[in-house]
Amino acid sequence: MEDEVAVHHRVPPYVLIAGPEQLLAERALAQTLDDLRVTQPDLETIRLDAAAYEPGELTLHASPSLFGGAKCIVVHDLDEAADDLQGDLLAALSVDPEPDLTLVVLHKSGTRGKKVLDTLRGSGARVIDAPAIRTDRDKADFAAHEFRRARRKATGEAVHALVEAVGKDLRELAAACQQLIDDTHGVIDEQVVLTYHGGKVEATGFRVADAALAGDTGEALRLLRHAIAVGVDPVPIVAVLAQQVRQLIKVGSAGRGRSADVARDVGMAPWQVDKARRALGGWSADALGRCVRAIAAADLEVKGGGRDPVYAVERVVLTITGEHARNSG
The missing domain is CATH 1.20.272.10 (Zinc Finger, Delta Prime; domain 3)
Known part of the structure; x- marks a missing residue:
């Protein structure tokens, strides 16, 4: 039973939450963080917003900490990301992930950031859909x-x-x-x-x-x-x-x-x-x-x-x- 629980809560290094329905995206993110905290209760969560991103931020936060500890970097609104953020994401995805680092990327819709999306999927990211809910x-x-x-x-x-x-x-x-x-x-x-x-x-x-x-x-x-x-x-x-x-x-x-x-x-x-x-x-x-x-x-x-x-x-x-x-x- 313990092994089953561990498998259920195990989160891969990369998670992609894709789709425009914000309620579903928020739930998916909250569940991912909860799953990480099952085995990493002192998880540090770092949120990066595309609109306010400064070049090099992702690289800085992804670097191993002197004091150790698990980290989750959440990148919001990849679909609004400028070239700096996209470039930093691609650079981070080109090397082996740090053992205690999880990268979660949220993308609402559109073609902006497509190369990052393709790279995430090609790197074995867990993909969670948040499809639009409009009709009755x-x-x-x-x-x-x-x-x-x-x-x-x-x-x-x-x-x-x-x-x-x-x-x-x-x-x-x-x-x-x-x-x-x-x-x-x-x-x-x-x-x-x-x-x-x-x-x-x-x-x-x-x-x-x-x-x-x-x-x-x-x-x-x-x-x-x-x-x-x-x-x-x-x-x-x-x-x-x-x-x-x-x-x-x-x-x-x-x-x-x-x-x-x-x-x-x-x-x-x-x-x-x-x-x-x-x-x-x-x-x-x-x-x-x-x-x-x-x-x-x-x-x-x-x-x-x-x-x-x-x-x-x-x-x-x-x-x-x-x-x-x-x-x-």
């Missing part, structure tokens, strides 16, 4: 992974509701996941999420869109007016309406097949495909096309082309529910 599917996968990592079961509906409530910012989403992990027991379902974040869920355009696309005029207007009352701007509400209608069109055009397969083909999460399929029963292609045109007109009005953004978003909600009623009738 990415955020749902992230939240689901947060619960799995904590050995907690969360339903797809709960993850969906949580992303709708706090998914705009990844750090807030991560904090919300941790709150539910810490403060609840058993299966995390949609009702648990609504208990903690119901106000935020109700105040988003997603609830408005769900009610509108279901043809529930009264509920759609109630949720819309509540959202406006608590300060939600009409612009993102119209954007969500557009997104939800586009998803119906994508799924409707994709034909039959497993939700996972369709989701992969259209760039959505499987639960989004299932939700769209349930909603499609009340819609025709022509009706959805008319909704797209109405939403485009509303988008122009809420972004400055009209006198009353609130009236514009109310009108498009009524248009959508009206189309649903005509199509269902």
